[in-house]
Structures are given as C-alpha cells and as structure tokens.
Amino acid sequence: MIDQQVNNLIKMLDQIIANNRHHGDDDKVTDVAADHLHKFWARSMKQQVIECANENPEALSGLSRMTIGKLAGAADSKESLPHPQCDEDR
Amino acid sequence: MLHYYDPSIQSYEPSKSGLNPDFDYGTPASVSETLVSISVDGRAITVPEGTSVLRASALAGINIPKLCASDNLEAFGSCRLCAVEIEGRRGYPASCTTPVAEGMEVTTQTGKLAKMRRNIMELYISDHPLDCLTCPANGNCELQDVAGAVGLREVRYGFEGENHLDAEIDDSNPYFSFDPSKCIVCSRCVRACEEVQGTFALTIEGRGFDSKVAASQNDPFMDSECVSCGACVQACPTSTLMEKSVIDAGQPEHSVVTTCAYCGVGCSFKAEMKGDQLIRMVPYKGGEANHGHSCVKGRFAFGYATHDDRIKEPMIRDSINDPWKVVSWDEALAFSAKKLKGIQAKYGRESIGGITSSRCTNEETYLVQKLVRAAFGNNNTDTCARVCHSPTGYGLKTTLGESAGTQTFDSVMKADTIMVIGANPTDAHPVFGSLMRKRLRQGAKLIVIDPRRIDVLNTPHGGEGIHLPLRPGTNVAIVNALAHVIVTEGLEDQNFINSRCDTGAYNIWRTFIAEERNSPEAMEEVTGVSASKVREAARVYAGAGNGAIYYGLGVTEHSQGSTMVMGIANLALATGNIGKEGGGVNPLRGQNNVQGSCDMGSFPHELPGYQHVNDPKVRERFQSVWGVPIDDEPGLRIPNMFDAAIAGTFKAMYVQGEDIAQSDPNTQHVEAALKSLDCLIVQDIFLNETAKYAHVLLPGSTFLEKNGTFTNAERRINRVRKVMEPIAGMEDWQVTMALSNALGYPMNYNHPSEIMDEIASLTPTFTGVDYDKLEQLGSIQWPCNDDNPQGTPTMHEVEFPIGKGRFAVTEYLATEERASRRFPLLLTTGRILSQYNVGAQTRRTNNSDWHEEDVLELHPSDAELRGVSDGDWLGISSRVGHTVLRAKLSTRMLPGVVYTTFHHPGSGANVVTTDNSDWATNCPEYKVTAVQVEKVSQPSDWQRDFVDFDKRQQALLKPAMGQQESRHANTLK
Numbered sequence A: 001m002i003d004q005q006v007n008n009l010i011k012m013l014d015q016i017i018a019n020n021r022h023h024g025d026d027d028k029v030t031d032v033a034a035d036h037l038h039k040f041w042a043r044s045m046k047q048q049v050i051e052c053a054n055e056n057p058e059a060l061s062g063l064s065r066m067t068i069g070k071l072a073g074a075a076d077s078k079e080s081l082p083h084p085q086c087d088e089d090r
Numbered sequence B: 001m002l003h004y005y006d007p008s009i010q011s012y013e014p015s016k017s018g019l020n021p022d023f024d025y026g027t028p029a030s031v032s033e034t035l036v037s038i039s040v041d042g043r044a045i046t047v048p049e050g051t052s053v054l055r056a057s058a059l060a061g062i063n064i065p066k067l068c069a070s071d072n073l074e075a076f077g078s079c080r081l082c083a084v085e086i087e088g089r090r091g092y093p094a095s096c097t098t099p100v101a102e103g104m105e106v107t108t109q110t111g112k113l114a115k116m117r118r119n120i121m122e123l124y125i126s127d128h129p130l131d132c133l134t135c136p137a138n139g140n141c142e143l144q145d146v147a148g149a150v151g152l153r154e155v156r157y158g159f160e161g162e163n164h165l166d167a168e169i170d171d172s173n174p175y176f177s178f179d180p181s182k183c184i185v186c187s188r189c190v191r192a193c194e195e196v197q198g199t200f201a202l203t204i205e206g207r208g209f210d211s212k213v214a215a216s217q218n219d220p221f222m223d224s225e226c227v228s229c230g231a232c233v234q235a236c237p238t239s240t241l242m243e244k245s246v247i248d249a250g251q252p253e254h255s256v257v258t259t260c261a262y263c264g265v266g267c268s269f270k271a272e273m274k275g276d277q278l279i280r281m282v283p284y285k286g287g288e289a290n291h292g293h294s295c296v297k298g299r300f301a302f303g304y305a306t307h308d309d310r311i312k313e314p315m316i317r318d319s320i321n322d323p324w325k326v327v328s329w330d331e332a333l334a335f336s337a338k339k340l341k342g343i344q345a346k347y348g349r350e351s352i353g354g355i356t357s358s359r360c361t362n363e364e365t366y367l368v369q370k371l372v373r374a375a376f377g378n379n380n381t382d383t384c385a386r387v388c389h390s391p392t393g394y395g396l397k398t399t400l401g402e403s404a405g406t407q408t409f410d411s412v413m414k415a416d417t418i419m420v421i422g423a424n425p426t427d428a429h430p431v432f433g434s435l436m437r438k439r440l441r442q443g444a445k446l447i448v449i450d451p452r453r454i455d456v457l458n459t460p461h462g463g464e465g466i467h468l469p470l471r472p473g474t475n476v477a478i479v480n481a482l483a484h485v486i487v488t489e490g491l492e493d494q495n496f497i498n499s500r501c502d503t504g505a506y507n508i509w510r511t512f513i514a515e516e517r518n519s520p521e522a523m524e525e526v527t528g529v530s531a532s533k534v535r536e537a538a539r540v541y542a543g544a545g546n547g548a549i550y551y552g553l554g555v556t557e558h559s560q561g562s563t564m565v566m567g568i569a570n571l572a573l574a575t576g577n578i579g580k581e582g583g584g585v586n587p588l589r590g591q592n593n594v595q596g597s598c599d600m601g602s603f604p605h606e607l608p609g610y611q612h613v614n615d616p617k618v619r620e621r622f623q624s625v626w627g628v629p630i631d632d633e634p635g636l637r638i639p640n641m642f643d644a645a646i647a648g649t650f651k652a653m654y655v656q657g658e659d660i661a662q663s664d665p666n667t668q669h670v671e672a673a674l675k676s677l678d679c680l681i682v683q684d685i686f687l688n689e690t691a692k693y694a695h696v697l698l699p700g701s702t703f704l705e706k707n708g709t710f711t712n713a714e715r716r717i718n719r720v721r722k723v724m725e726p727i728a729g730m731e732d733w734q735v736t737m738a739l740s741n742a743l744g745y746p747m748n749y750n751h752p753s754e755i756m757d758e759i760a761s762l763t764p765t766f767t768g769v770d771y772d773k774l775e776q777l778g779s780i781q782w783p784c785n786d787d788n789p790q791g792t793p794t795m796h797e798v799e800f801p802i803g804k805g806r807f808a809v810t811e812y813l814a815t816e817e818r819a820s821r822r823f824p825l826l827l828t829t830g831r832i833l834s835q836y837n838v839g840a841q842t843r844r845t846n847n848s849d850w851h852e853e854d855v856l857e858l859h860p861s862d863a864e865l866r867g868v869s870d871g872d873w874l875g876i877s878s879r880v881g882h883t884v885l886r887a888k889l890s891t892r893m894l895p896g897v898v899y900t901t902f903h904h905p906g907s908g909a910n911v912v913t914t915d916n917s918d919w920a921t922n923c924p925e926y927k928v929t930a931v932q933v934e935k936v937s938q939p940s941d942w943q944r945d946f947v948d949f950d951k952r953q954q955a956l957l958k959p960a961m962g963q964q965e966s967r968h969a970n971t972l973k
Helices: A004-016 A024-040 A043-055 A060-075 A082-090 B051-057 B111-125 B142-150 B187-197 B231-235 B243-250 B296-300 B329-347 B362-376 B391-398 B409-414 B430-441 B473-487 B495-500 B502-512 B520-527 B531-543 B561-574 B594-599 B616-626 B637-648 B665-677 B734-742 B751-760 B771-777 B858-864 B940-971
Strands: B035-040 B043-049 B105-108 B176-180 B204-205 B212-215 B242-245 B255-260 B268-274 B277-283 B352-356 B381-384 B418-421 B445-449 B467-470 B547-551 B585-587 B652-656 B678-684 B698-699 B706-711 B716-720 B779-781 B827-831 B855-858 B873-877 B880-890 B896-899 B929-935
Touching: A004 A024, A004 A043, A004 B329, A004 B637, A043 A060, A060 B531, B043 B051, B043 B547, B051 B105, B051 B277, B051 B495, B051 B616, B111 B142, B111 B665, B187 B204, B187 B231, B212 B779, B212 B873, B231 B242, B231 B779, B242 B243, B242 B716, B242 B751, B255 B716, B277 B296, B296 B430, B296 B594, B329 B652, B329 B678, B329 B698, B329 B734, B352 B706, B362 B381, B362 B594, B362 B616, B362 B706, B362 B734, B391 B561, B391 B585, B409 B430, B409 B547, B418 B430, B418 B531, B445 B531, B473 B502, B473 B531, B473 B561, B520 B531, B547 B561, B594 B706, B616 B751, B637 B665, B652 B734, B665 B858, B706 B751, B716 B771, B734 B940, B751 B771, B771 B779, B855 B858, B858 B880, B880 B940, B929 B940
Parallel strands: B035 B105, B352 B381, B352 B652, B418 B445, B418 B547, B445 B467, B547 B585, B652 B678, B678 B698, B827 B896, B855 B880
Antiparallel strands: B035 B043, B176 B242, B204 B212, B255 B268, B268 B277, B706 B716, B716 B779, B827 B929, B855 B896, B873 B880, B873 B929
C-alpha cells in the first residue's frame, strides 16, 4: 500500500518525465528527469521515491524506475553532510 | 503644497536628477535632444525644444502664477494666469501653451500682466466661498496662494450675483468628497482622469457659466466609472476634491517618502503625518515606478494599520482549542524555541521549516531564510511565490539566465505592440495599467491572450485590440501556434538569433515549432481560438518595431506554467525583443515584494541571488559569513511541507506574513496539514486564517512601522521608511532575529542597512547596493555591481548571464484537470481592483464598499441552462470540494468558463481548487478547475464549518485581545 504522500511524488515524477520527453531517447529523458529531482527535490522526497522503487516497483512506470535508478546511483555516490550545530544541539 | 519660488532651482539640469519632485514645473518635460536657449526676465536658460515657456521659466527659478497647469498634465491654457509678454510677439500668450523658440525674450512681470492676473483672480473669487479659515485646504490651497501672489485685494463684483456657492456636496466616495461650490472648473481633475489614470470617468458638463465637473452621466462618484485612484484629488488646486481624512484631521505637518506594500508595481508615496498619525498617502512624483500616480489601494486603503483587530502583544497556547494567553516577547520566544528544538530532537532536523513573506522587506525575508538554513539547519524554506511566480523563476532562468523581468515599467512607452497574457493590469497592477493605457492611446497595438475580456481591451481612445479568448489550460498551445507563424512566415529576427542565441538550441526548437501540429489551424480545436486571429496576432507582434510581453498568474498558475514562461521567452528571442527598451519579457508580480522574496533566497533550493545550495563554492561563501554548515540538499516546498505534515514527518512551521490557509489551493488539505503540526508559529498583523491553527502568535508590523527595502516587478529596490513606531515594539526583522537568538544561533543587527550590507556581500547581483546609494539614487534596479554600478534598467542588452539565449522546446500537454460530464465548466480565479490578495488588509478598509463579497461570474448561456439569475446562490463543486457563491452574469468569459476571486475567506474559492500543479515548480494550477454549478439554498458544509471554527477561534482570542488592550494602554501611559 502506497501512501498519499508517495502517490503525489509519483504523480510529480510522471509529470516531469512527460514534460521532458522531447529531449530524445529514454536514456536522455531520464537523465534530465533525474537531474531535475536532484536539483529541486528535498532529501526526504528522494528517499521516499527510491524506497518506493525498491519496495513497489510495479507502482512506477518504466521511465520513472529508470529515473529513480539514476537518482539512487547519484545519491549513493554522495555522502549526506552532517550539520554540526543542529546535531550537537540534540 | 505649492511653491512659488525655490532658490535651489536656478538652472536647467539636462538629467532628471536635477529636478525637485516636490515642485510643480507647470507642464511635462520635453524629451527632445535639441536644445533651445531663451531668456526669462533677463535670465538665460537652455531647455529641450518643445518645452513650454512656463516650464522653462520654472527651471530658471521664475515661477509664473498658474491654476490650470500641472506638470503631470498636458498644457491646457484655460486659466490665462500664466500669460507673459514675449519680445516681438503680440498680446499676452499663455506661457503654458507657448513652446520656447531660440532667442526668445520673455517677460513675466509687468504692470499690465499684474493687472490682468488680478482681474482673472477677481472673477474666480467672485464665485468662490470665502471660508478660507474653515476650509480643509487652508494652508495648502493653490487658489489661495495665487490670490496672494497676484496681490488680489478686492472683489468688485460682489457675491450676490448668480453663483455656484450652494452646489451640493457629493460625499458618496468613502475616501474623498466632491464640493462643487469650491470648483473653479480648471479641468485638472478631468484631465488627470484622462491623461494620468486613463479612465475618462470625469467630464465638464454644460457650457459657459453652467460648466461643471461631472462623474460619468452626472452620477454620484461612487456610482460612476470612477476607480478612486485619487489622481483628481491630487490635481485639484482647491478643496473641491479633498481627502476625508484631511477634512477630519486637518493638514498634515510632516511627511516621509516610502514604498507601497500592495502590488508589485511598488509605488512611492509620501506618507503625510500629524505627529504619529497618518493623515494621507500622496503618490510621490520622484518615484520611478509610479511618477506620482496611485490606485485606490495604495492611495487610500491604509486604515488597516490602525485597525482594532491588530495583534499588539505576543500570545501562546498549547493547543488550537485553548484560549490565547498574552505573554511577554521573551516568554513567547522562549516558548517557540523550546517547541522547535524539542520537535527537532524528537523528529529530526528536517521536521521543521519556515515560510518567508512576499509582503515583508528584503531584509526580513533574508533573515527568515537565514534562520531556517542556519538555525533550523535545513533548507525547508519557501515563500508565497511558490503559488504565484515560481514558474517565472524557472522559465526565465532556463531561457534567459536570470529569474527576473527584463524591463523598466517606463519601457512600455516605447512599445509598438503590447501583448498581455494572463494578466489584468488595470485591476491587479493599476498604476502600470494606466501607463499601458497611455501608450495604447498613443497608438501602440494590443494583443490580449486571456479567457476573460479584461478592461485594458476597453481602453478609451486605445484602438481595437486583438483578443484571443483561449480555453483555460491551453496557454502553451497558443504560444506555440504564435511561434509557428513567426517561424514559418519568416518573421524571425535572424540577426538577433544568430548573434545572441545558442544555435544548437535554436535549431532544435525551430524544427519542433515549425511542425504542422503546432500551427494555429492544428491548435484551433484545442485553444478554441480561430487560426486567422492567431496568425493576425503573431504578425502584429513580430511585425512591430518593439514588441513587449506582459504576463501574470494566468501564465504561471498552470500545470505547464514553467513551459509557458519558456514559450514566452522563445517568442521574445525569436523576434529580437530582448535587450532593448520597448520590448522584453515582463512578469507582473502579484505582491509588493515577490521579486525580492525570490531574490533573497526564499526558495528551498536556492540561496540569495538564485545560487543553488548544491554548489560547494556558493555554500562555502555563505558558511564563512554565517558560521555554520549549510545543507547541500534542497528543502521542502510548501505543498511538500503540507504532505509531509499530514504524513506525520513535518511537525513545525514558522510563517511570517503569509496566509497559507486562505491563499493555497485545496483548503481542506491545507487545514488538515496545519492541524497536524505540533507547533505553528505565525507572525502577522492580524489573526488571519492560518493563525487560527497556530500555537504562537507573534505581532507583525505593517510597512508603515519598519525600515527596509522592497523590490518591485522591474527589479527596482526601493526604500521602505518607518513613519510610525511598530505597534508591538518590534519590527519584523527584529522578531526573527530574537527568535534566532532564542534558538541559540546569534543574530545581531542594529538596522536593516546592516542586513543589506550582508546581502550585498553574498549576492553577486547586489554587490553595489547599500542604503547610502539608495538615498543618493532614490532606487536601484539590480543587477547593481562593479559592471553596473548604477543598476540595470534594461537587462540582457549585450549578453545573457548564461552567455547566449536558449530557446526551449515547449511541447503542449493538456492538463489532467479536464471538463467532463460531471464537471462541465472550467473555473478560473483572479483579482479585482479594490481588494488585495487574501483581503486581510483591504477587507479592513472602506475598499470593501466596492467588493463586499466574492461572486461567481458565469456566462448568460450557462446560467440559462441551469435556470440561474443574477444574485442566485450557486453551489460550485469540483473533484476536491464544494462551496457556495452568489451568481453574477457576465459576458466577459466565453460559455463554459466561470470566474471568481478569493478575497474573502468565507467564500471558500480555494476549497474547490485542486492539488494539480506546475510540473517544474509545483505552482498550483489555480487557473483551471473543472466544476459543476447549480442553484442551492444554503451554504456548503465547509462554509458552515468555517463559520463555526471562526467563531470559536475569535472567542478564544477575545480575552487576550482585551488583555492586550489594557496592557497596551498602560504602556502608552
């Protein structure tokens, strides 16, 4: 069962892909879409769609899965930065 | 206030900066570059050809008496007081209508002229009440001043003859009165209504002695076409047209120049005061955005600042079902900090966020996003631009390299064709709307792309515009069709494209746009607009010397809002209408500081100056000044915050000056999100709809109570100057600073100028901005840096920030929000002139006399199908909600389209708007909602709940309001 929040993210992702289909083949389109998510989506939103792709891949279109795969690859290669002040506070 | 002699003005300065905005030079400036030398009373002066003798004399420091002349109106020559003698010419020509000529020798004072002027004044005064001591204009009356200047000592005609002294006063307008007994029929009000405002509501009725000023068909002002802009009141040289606030309180004794806090035009005003009481707002002639003009909001609707509903003390409560408790600032801030820290400790660093205000100053907005990024330790900051112009930021940055409009407002005066898309300037940006109308009267052509027939199409003497009444949601289809015509009919500016644009991107776009599927004929069925009209519009735009595009929320608030913005930029690039006056791409920003709030880093992915958070070099610079690490991932946008709140992962919000509960779409979803929060801190001037869900209420300050800057739609940074003390003791920037300090992240600024200095040190487009320069120049249009030390009126003149302009492919995709059998009509929303946004300010003024409630406009044929008459109650149902509004039949829209406004919270306009949003930015699709409409007899369930909830919340506030009143009274003692 996918919650409403993730459903909204999937809808947003589908919209992003649909509006970038003109960039060419699937590889190029998903590059652009993954870059868009990378630039504009919050960390928690990225994590949620990546989890959804892992746990419920059937809920996503092929292009969405491809996009998230690229996003997940980029996320893996990057370490999340600690935030000393906040982390020290609590 | 009239000045007859200003010793500081001794000679003409070629630049406008040499002029005194408080002085009336009699006739408008000439823009000729040819100079002419004359002498006035022996004084030599050189002025541009076309300058009147009256103005040349004033520039030489010689002030000729006048009554019908004013430098914001064309010369009229009716009062004859400004008559002069000119060597070699016969008679006594009026200096206002006489242009200078090389070598002209003018004499302004002779015995004959003095006698003539006295005789004229004698006639005027013979039909004018002699109640100067009790007249509201006493001390500020041009008629009185001129009588003194010409030496009037007697009125030989007596006062017993036929006269107008018993003429009836028209008090119908809530803000000014019209007392025709004091009128001298100089026509300044009539000409101001025509030339400055462009409404043509006033006229001179009758002839000779019977001549009198009349509104419309001799109607009361309130029932006439008058839009209450105040231009006539300002123009009146007597007290015939007079602000009621002056009648009540007397003439103001000092003034402060500041910037209006309503729409994105950013008009400059003189706040005229008596002590700490604001008497009136008078548009400031030195304001580069408005040049002395105003609208009914900025001019008159300032009473909200002292309204009884103002929150004057901080308040807290544990639950939204508890009564508010008035506490000290320290207690409120400590309570807030404890809650925020506790929530972060329990739910994580990213569980809280903040919303900056597009109504607050740049400095305040900067501090809120800094608080979020530095003290909260995440990038969960967003602003109300999310729901209006976020697609402008995305679309213009992608194509032109900068998230801002390209022109000055004045640029419209050089446009040959004006294209208005999804904007309603005469209502939403009225002062610019008047300037646009002036250009249309001069012969510029007009194209309007809008489902509604907006008022600018009915510009008196403006020629016939081309209206493309497209179906809501088909903007991209029509902009593609326009571009298709330009490309396939060879109307492109190839020189511009070759020299200024990226060739690869252009070739891809050109191939796409030339495809037959983008032709007007192919798109006709989609847009509902005839192909021939689209072709005509494309030819008119591309064939113009200068083509200017102005657009508004009718472009951005769509599922393809960002695509449409790029489509608009494509049009301008293809026709070479970038980088020159008279052209450009001009987003008309809704609120006073939408541009500024975006510039200041309110968006979750960008630091100030549109610098992305994932750029390590950018973060490094900010970190070195702020002293803490900055998260390298974007934060949540407003709609994502709501979703996360409902999901239970987002638990606290700090909202400054933004009423998300009323302004954001799908109200019930927003309400559910707000109810899910453990801590909602609202900083506002009233208990707005959002504050009813809050746990902390921090009193905000109005624009009158603070120092800072606003940035208007033309990137103009204008000073906001404090004219009265903040009602709760702190300006908004001080509150944010105190909250940050309570959270343990130190902020210590003594004045907003210090905040601006920090902004300038971190923002490449602001490096040359500081308060001293703002004082010196009056205002600055960014970018202002080493390359452009005086600012940049027109952008992209030489190159784009991204080097070459980038055409973008704009594939049309229909929105998912489509009409169906169940929801056969398309609802679109907008604004009207008298109210502003959620109405929090204007509903607390007499502006509500013009608009007491939101109504649903529908076409008579749709009404007939449903048996609906004007004034019936209508239930409006969409896929997400249901509300009830009164019907107003209108032919402004085509059948199938209905329209409403969202100025009153109880209307529930956003109960029916959906979560659909722009693909790139999540800007909500307010402009397209499929609905059904039917007659009903009672309010909707939501409206009944709204009334109950409102009553409950007002009851929970009431004891605290009483307590704050007594505490406040004690403090004042």
